[in-house]
Amino acid sequence: MSSRATIADVARLAGVHPGTVSRALNRKTESQVNPETVGRVRSAAKQLGYTPNSIARGLRTSSSMTVGVIIPDLTNPIFPPIVRGIDSHLAPLGYSAVVVNTDGSDQAERLLFESLVQRQVDGFIFATGHSGHSIAGEAYERGIRAVMVNRDSRGVPFPAAVGDDAQGIRESLHHLWNLGHRRIVHLAGPPGFSTSQIRAESFVSECAVLGIQGEVVQTAAYSVEAGQATMDLILERPGPRPSAVVAGNDLLALGVYHSLRTHGLRCPDDVSVVGFNDMPFAGDFQPPMTTVRAPHFELGAEAARLLVNQIEHSILTALRVVLPVELIVRASTGPVA
Amino acid sequence: MSSRATIADVARLAGVHPGTVSRALNRKTESQVNPETVGRVRSAAKQLGYTPNSIARGLRTSSSMTVGVIIPDLTNPIFPPIVRGIDSHLAPLGYSAVVVNTDGSDQAERLLFESLVQRQVDGFIFATGHSGHSIAGEAYERGIRAVMVNRDSRGVPFPAAVGDDAQGIRESLHHLWNLGHRRIVHLAGPPGFSTSQIRAESFVSECAVLGIQGEVVQTAAYSVEAGQATMDLILERPGPRPSAVVAGNDLLALGVYHSLRTHGLRCPDDVSVVGFNDMPFAGDFQPPMTTVRAPHFELGAEAARLLVNQIEHSILTALRVVLPVELIVRASTGPVA
DNA sequence: CTTTGAACCACAATCGATTGCGGTATCGGA
DNA sequence: TCCGATACCGCAATCGATTGTGGTTCAAAG
Numbered sequence: 082m083s084s085r086a087t088i089a090d091v092a093r094l095a096g097v098h099p100g101t102v103s104r105a106l107n108r109k110t111e112s113q114v115n116p117e118t119v120g121r122v123r124s125a126a127k128q129l130g131y132t133p134n135s136i137a138r139g140l141r142t143s144s145s146m147t148v149g150v151i152i153p154d155l156t157n158p159i160f161p162p163i164v165r166g167i168d169s170h171l172a173p174l175g176y177s178a179v180v181v182n183t184d185g186s187d188q189a190e191r192l193l194f195e196s197l198v199q200r201q202v203d204g205f206i207f208a209t210g211h212s213g214h215s216i217a218g219e220a221y222e223r224g225i226r227a228v229m230v231n232r233d234s235r236g237v238p239f240p241a242a243v244g245d246d247a248q249g250i251r252e253s254l255h256h257l258w259n260l261g262h263r264r265i266v267h268l269a270g271p272p273g274f275s276t277s278q279i280r281a282e283s284f285v286s287e288c289a290v291l292g293i294q295g296e297v298v299q300t301a302a303y304s305v306e307a308g309q310a311t312m313d314l315i316l317e318r319p320g321p322r323p324s325a326v327v328a329g330n331d332l333l334a335l336g337v338y339h340s341l342r343t344h345g346l347r348c349p350d351d352v353s354v355v356g357f358n359d360m361p362f363a364g365d366f367q368p369p370m371t372t373v374r375a376p377h378f379e380l381g382a383e384a385a386r387l388l389v390n391q392i393e394h395s396i397l398t399a400l401r402v403v404l405p406v407e408l409i410v411r412a413s414t415g416p417v418a
Numbered sequence: 419m420s421s422r423a424t425i426a427d428v429a430r431l432a433g434v435h436p437g438t439v440s441r442a443l444n445r446k447t448e449s450q451v452n453p454e455t456v457g458r459v460r461s462a463a464k465q466l467g468y469t470p471n472s473i474a475r476g477l478r479t480s481s482s483m484t485v486g487v488i489i490p491d492l493t494n495p496i497f498p499p500i501v502r503g504i505d506s507h508l509a510p511l512g513y514s515a516v517v518v519n520t521d522g523s524d525q526a527e528r529l530l531f532e533s534l535v536q537r538q539v540d541g542f543i544f545a546t547g548h549s550g551h552s553i554a555g556e557a558y559e560r561g562i563r564a565v566m567v568n569r570d571s572r573g574v575p576f577p578a579a580v581g582d583d584a585q586g587i588r589e590s591l592h593h594l595w596n597l598g599h600r601r602i603v604h605l606a607g608p609p610g611f612s613t614s615q616i617r618a619e620s621f622v623s624e625c626a627v628l629g630i631q632g633e634v635v636q637t638a639a640y641s642v643e644a645g646q647a648t649m650d651l652i653l654e655r656p657g658p659r660p661s662a663v664v665a666g667n668d669l670l671a672l673g674v675y676h677s678l679r680t681h682g683l684r685c686p687d688d689v690s691v692v693g694f695n696d697m698p699f700a701g702d703f704q705p706p707m708t709t710v711r712a713p714h715f716e717l718g719a720e721a722a723r724l725l726v727n728q729i730e731h732s733i734l735t736a737l738r739v740v741l742p743v744e745l746i747v748r749a750s751t752g753p754v755a
Numbered sequence: 756c757t758t759t760g761a762a763c764c765a766c767a768a769t770c771g772a773t774t775g776c777g778g779t780a781t782c783g784g785a
Numbered sequence: 786t787c788c789g790a791t792a793c794c795g796c797a798a799t800c801g802a803t804t805g806t807g808g809t810t811c812a813a814a815g
Binding site for chain 2: 762763764765766767769770771772
Binding site for chain 1: 792793794795796797799800801802
């Protein structure tokens with residue numbers, strides 16, 4: 082490892098004290114040193130290829146220009162766009178993101194969280210919010226800066242950037258209504274997630290508005306397997322089957338596809354399904370999926386903005402930024418038979 | 419921000435010198451201090467909830483327990499599993515991964531690279547290798563530790579963890595041969611990538627073995643759009659059309675799907691297509707895609723292992739770890755009409 | 756009873772930056 | 786000529802850990 086130039090080397094070359102070099106090189110303190118000296122220091126720094134050691138700086142300033150991003154599972158396709166959005170806002174400001182996966186385990190999350198705190202990250206972006214999310218609450222009490230993205234933690238007053246779940250469900254329902262569907266079930270995500278709750282609530286309230294009896298069935302997870310298993314149950318019980326299902330997200334919807342297929346049913350001819358998120362390649366599924374597009378990239382960018390505000394200006398408003406969503410109609414929904 | 423306990427606090431409480439605390443708390447140096455004292459220090463540390471400040475430690479030891487992971491684009495679905503694999507190996511060892519996206523831009527990559535060097539990362543994992551990849555060469559000359567994953571940089575003697583591209587192509591071709599296909603084109607990825615080159619080379623050599631005239635057509639990028647555009651060209655030129663296409667990766671194969679559809683052709687009835695990578699949800703496409711499964715998670719883990727070996731034991735063998743791949747036959751391939 | 760050596764631990768330097776404080780030089784005004 | 790204000794910059798402390806060096810204690814060996 083070739084040793085890099087330090088501030089002392091620059092000082093020596095420029096013939097000034099290290100402290101002066103530090104001041105000359107920082108915008109905020111540049112005014113405290115003679116412009117001519119600044120020039121001399123600048124060129125000495127360039128000549129040596131000097132770049133400040135951010136570890137040393139971090140030790141002194143107790144900031145690491147790093148934020149921790151805690152997500153359940155990077156291989157869930159909605160998260161990469163969120164991470165990209167976060168990065169797009171953070172990188173130009175000189176921050177780096179350390180992203181970690183919890184696999185949905187609170188215990189893993191706690192470990193990761195502590196390890197990032199120990200690393201002196203300047204703040205957190207949680208994509209793991211849920212009711213009873215003690216880690217966020219703890220973070221808040223310890224005075225740690227954080228924001229929630231996509232989902233929020235019930236009762237923890239961190240800012241959050243989320244999609245307009247209610248609007249998305251409303252649009253889905255109206256779309257189905259216009260197609261003639263009256264017997265509709267909502268495959269709700271697991272309880273405890275704000276997304277599950279809001280989507281389910283707005284499903285029932287909008288069904289009331291439309292005057293149809295909507296049924297909500299809970300799933301065990303936001304996964305293809307859970308979607309399939311739950312749909313299996315619905316199809317195998319006695320009584321008439323629904324003509325359409327509003328899935329809590331695209332993964333569940335995909336599970337519904339699988340279930341329909343194994344039961345010899347066709348989509349949308351026999352039952353229509355609409356997803357949520359418009360994850361990548363949703364339009365390439367069999368059939369191309371009608372779903373609600375959530376602006377994940379922007380959600381990430383917005384969350385990063387909220388966090389930086391908090392870090393740099395100590396602005397901690399219990400802000401909730403809600404971004405609009407859009408129904409993308411493809412081929413998994415059709416007129417009722 | 420509530421001030422955390424420092425090593426001095428622990429020292430005070432345990433009635434020893436901070437240096438002793440440091441030794442008592444580190445496995446490597448624990449033997450240098452009286453077991454009884456170790457116990458005293460340990461309990462004092464626990465009582466205060468002491469965790470070492472890794473920034474301070476990093477300054478002294480000039481290591482950050484952080485590695486930079488440089489990938490083209492996290493939203494390309496093959497990368498999340500790689501990142502997970504990297505993380506799975508790194509996290510238990512106490513390392514964190516900082517992953518950044520270059521969007522395929524060498525200039526962006528250079529900026530990101532320098533910013534990570536400045537952050538004192540202990541090493542790099544490049545998923546951006548290509549011929550003329552000057553950044554890797556530069557890193558090598560500067561004595562920076564790094565490994566390549568998925569692809570390698572021609573001529574840069576960093577270790578690499580890659581899939582067995584040749585085997586994958588061979589299996590694809592044999593599968594198609596057995597189905598009766600004799601007129602096959604290979605949609606090769608953009609030149610400069612080792613994956614493109616190896617896959618194309620093994621395509622022509624295996625065609626020679628089988629005694630069929632294989633054609634390879636290059637694409638501009640590993641993307642759906644490039645795949646569609648290139649396939650459009652192939653379908654619209656005069657002469658007989660191929661009965662099967664071996665795509666350089668799943669994204670290209672998906673582009674082929676689109677092209678076939680817009681030309682009123684059906685897959686696999688009119689033309690069979692096989693992809694490469696078996697990206698998530700490849701089995702849910704229309705039709706479910708026959709493709710070569712590459713062990714991305716394991717590739718990531720292997721790359722991390724290679725890097726840690728280098729960092730901790732200075733083992734820099736120009737090692738090339740090649741992991742086996744497996745053909746997954748689904749519904750996009752069928753007997754020739 | 757002295758010497759030797761091992762075991763244990765304290766001291767202080769060190770990593771590379773930032774920053775409060777104080778000293779010097781310069782200049783204008785009285 | 787002297788004083789005070791201002792601008793500039795150096796000094797040294799500091800962040801919180803790690804680690805080389807050396808001193809003390811104690812037991813075993815001579």
